[in-house]
Amino acid sequence: MVNNAKSAQRGPGRSTKVRESTVDRFFLIGVYILLTTFLLVVLLPLWFIVVSSFSSPAAVSAGEVFLWPVDFTLRGYEVALSSPQILNGFANSLFYTVVGTAISVALTVMIAYPLSRADFVGRKVLTGAVVFTMLFAGGLIPTYLVVQSMGMLDTRWAMLIPNAVAVWPTILAITYFRTAIPDELREAAEIDGASDLRILWKVVLPLSGPMIAVIALMYAIVQWNSYFDALIYLRDDSLYPLQLVLRNILILNNDAGGDATSALERQQLSNLLKYSLIVVSTVPMMLIYPFVARYFTKGLLLGAVKG
Amino acid sequence: MVQIDVEAPTVRAQKAEAPASSSAGRNTSRRRPGRLHRSIRRHWQLYLLVILPLLYFALFKYVPMANAVIAFKDYNVIEGIWGSAWAGFEHFERLFSNPAFGTIVSNTFLLSLYALIASLPIPIILALALNEIRGRFFKRTVQMVTYAPYFISTVIIVSMAILILSPRIGMLSSVTGFFGLPAVDYLAQPDFFRHVYVWSEVWQTAGYSAVIYMAALAGVDPALYEAAKVDGANRLQKIWHVDLPSITPTIVVVLILSVGSIMVVGFEKAFLLQNPLNLSQSEIIATYTYKIGIQNADFSLGTAVGLFNSVINLVLLLGVNAVSKRVTGNGLW
Numbered sequence: 058m059v060n061n062a063k064s065a066q067r068g069p070g071r072s073t074k075v076r077e078s079t080v081d082r083f084f085l086i087g088v089y090i091l092l093t094t095f096l097l098v099v100l101l102p103l104w105f106i107v108v109s110s111f112s113s114p115a116a117v118s119a120g121e122v123f124l125w126p127v128d129f130t131l132r133g134y135e136v137a138l139s140s141p142q143i144l145n146g147f148a149n150s151l152f153y154t155v156v157g158t159a160i161s162v163a164l165t166v167m168i169a170y171p172l173s174r175a176d177f178v179g180r181k182v183l184t185g186a187v188v189f190t191m192l193f194a195g196g197l198i199p200t201y202l203v204v205q206s207m208g209m210l211d212t213r214w215a216m217l218i219p220n221a222v223a224v225w226p227t228i229l230a231i232t233y234f235r236t237a238i239p240d241e242l243r244e245a246a247e248i249d250g251a252s253d254l255r256i257l258w259k260v261v262l263p264l265s266g267p268m269i270a271v272i273a274l275m276y277a278i279v280q281w282n283s284y285f286d287a288l289i290y291l292r293d294d295s296l297y298p299l300q301l302v303l304r305n306i307l308i309l310n311n312d313a314g315g316d317a318t319s320a321l322e323r324q325q326l327s328n329l330l331k332y333s334l335i336v337v338s339t340v341p342m343m344l345i346y347p348f349v350a351r352y353f354t355k356g357l358l359l360g361a362v363k364g
Numbered sequence: 365m366v367q368i369d370v371e372a373p374t375v376r377a378q379k380a381e382a383p384a385s386s387s388a389g390r391n392t393s394r395r396r397p398g399r400l401h402r403s404i405r406r407h408w409q410l411y412l413l414v415i416l417p418l419l420y421f422a423l424f425k426y427v428p429m430a431n432a433v434i435a436f437k438d439y440n441v442i443e444g445i446w447g448s449a450w451a452g453f454e455h456f457e458r459l460f461s462n463p464a465f466g467t468i469v470s471n472t473f474l475l476s477l478y479a480l481i482a483s484l485p486i487p488i489i490l491a492l493a494l495n496e497i498r499g500r501f502f503k504r505t506v507q508m509v510t511y512a513p514y515f516i517s518t519v520i521i522v523s524m525a526i527l528i529l530s531p532r533i534g535m536l537s538s539v540t541g542f543f544g545l546p547a548v549d550y551l552a553q554p555d556f557f558r559h560v561y562v563w564s565e566v567w568q569t570a571g572y573s574a575v576i577y578m579a580a581l582a583g584v585d586p587a588l589y590e591a592a593k594v595d596g597a598n599r600l601q602k603i604w605h606v607d608l609p610s611i612t613p614t615i616v617v618v619l620i621l622s623v624g625s626i627m628v629v630g631f632e633k634a635f636l637l638q639n640p641l642n643l644s645q646s647e648i649i650a651t652y653t654y655k656i657g658i659q660n661a662d663f664s665l666g667t668a669v670g671l672f673n674s675v676i677n678l679v680l681l682l683g684v685n686a687v688s689k690r691v692t693g694n695g696l697w
Contacts, residue, residue, distance in 0.1 A: 081599045088496045092506050095490060099510050099567065102528055105535040109527075123538050168417035171410040178403035183414065187421060193678050195428025196670025197650075198657040202434075202445065203427050219424050222417055253409040282517035285632050289658055300519045307523035308636055331527060335520050346515045347508060354575050 110332035114325035133333030146302035153216045154280045161276040169230035191224040215290035226272040233268040435668040455668040472648040491577035510571025522636040554645040580614040623684045
């Protein structure tokens with residue numbers, strides 16, 4: 058690590074004319090130790106889960122697994138991927154995420170674009186009305202009553218509509234439309250006789266790719282990861298999203314089936330299954346996140362500029 | 365409604381229309397409806413566009429605010445929200461006279477205060493440390509890895525915590541066992557609930573929160589570093605006198621936002637970590653609302669709890685913002 062630090066210092070990036078003092082060199086070593094600790098603290102639990110998921114049910118249940126798989130097996134994955142309720146949860150989550158995100162993004166753009174236009178009379182009142190919902194809310198029960206009175210309880214609509222628009226992405230979109238799209242473009246299009254909708258569709262949206270990606274990701278990740286709406290609005294378990302299925306198996310210890318015969322084997326298998334399930338349900342996110350992290354950071358910072 | 369930054373042609377048109385001699389007061393009162401009408405006629409497509417999202421906000425945000433009156437009524441399904449009889453403050457009295465309620469409020473407050481204090485410094489330290497090193501590969505690796513847990517769902521985070529802390533099969537018991545310490549069932553003990561909640565939160569969000577400070581640090585004027593170097597400052601002094609003051613406004617904004625949401629502890633996580641054994645510390649307002657309102661179907665009482673929470677939260681947010689504006693000159697609005 059010391060070598061690493063030194064070579065980094067000599068590196069071409071920021072050539073220091075003055076040699077680092079001894080104090081600074083020790084300080085830098087301390088920094089590397091600190092960061093390595095951070096790295097290990099985050100990595101170790103994840104590693105433990107992955108390693109356990111490849112170990113034998115008996116070894117997992119006896120607590121023998123620590124840093125390396127014991128009696129390597131794919132048994133946990135076989136059970137996890139053959140369980141109908143898990144597969145059904147996957148399918149449901151996929152549906153809610155894709156359709157829900159599409160609805161959310163469409164509605165967000167529909168309100169954000171007009172609110173970003175300085176010549177849209179009523180803009181301030183409406184923006185205020187939208188932002189206010191972030192500060193004060195009617196609460197869980199009153200919202201539940203609305204959903205109930207609309208007949209959405211226990212239907213797929215309850216997963217798509219009641220939380221369709223969030224304030225934060227809306228503010229983000231407004232800021233983006235206002236700052237990143239030059240007014241001259243719109244004026245030029247207006248002179249050419251384009252209507253507002255046409256301007257939005259042909260001029261503004263094609264220039265808003267990065268922002269659309271950011272808000273779509275924000276909505277998609279919330280939709281994929283949350284279980285709360287499903288918990289309160291859904292009774293029929295064939296509609297459950299993956300996270301609720303996972304909660305039932307992982308936290309409430311509901312039996313996930315499997316084909317084990319004896320009680321002991323069944324118990325051991327269900328322990329193993331938990332690890333495999335965590336991996337299976339997290340891998341899709343971990344695979345896409347390095348690519349989306351960049352956009353996410355952008356979104357965070359775009360919001361921060363405004364905030 | 366009074367707009368300042370209106371599009372230039374519109375302003376000119378109005379000025380031409382309004383008689384120059386008329387008083388300012390009359391002028392604006394005559395102008396207002398005219399301006400809206402004109403804008404709607406010209407930009408009817410924009411108004412068409414906002415109808416659907418506004419309907420959403422009205423239905424799912426503002427109707428619930430109005431529905432919250434059932435906190436002051438004896439709600440019953442047959443008579444509906446507006447038909448039910450008034451109950452005055454009866455539900456609130458019931459709530460405040462319940463000895464458990466005090467515990468629940470203090471549980472909520474302590475939990476989020478602890479989370480706030482614990483999760484403020486670590487991302488800052490992480491960002492400052494990352495800012496010190498030049499090795500790109502190591503820097504990127506640390507950033508990517510610490511960022512990753514942010515994308516893991518609450519259900520999975522909680523299950524991981526349960527599995528790792530499990531006294532029989534967990535990773536922690538292997539470590540403590542190695543040092544000859546007895547295995548402890550952390551989640552069965554009320555005292556550990558807050559630690560598990562808060563530190564799993566820190567574990568999950570530190571890398572994500574560091575990003576915002578990293579950005580602030582990237583924006584520091586290089587001239588300041590040069591000046592510090594000329595003055596003979598060492599690395600630690602540079603951090604203390606240049607880096608920290610530069611990110612203070614960012615820290616203040618983050619702090620305001622988290623104090624403002626101090627009573628909005630995530631239902632999702634507390635509910636999952638809850639079990640009958642740790643309830644004395646893990647029952648918070650959000651989980652209590654769920655149990656009263658949804659599970660016991662006592663809609664009026666559940667609404668009263670929620671309303672109480674919303675009001676406290678609003679007051680906190682406004683208060684912190686006002687204080688911060690006076691002290692630092694930085695506020696959210």
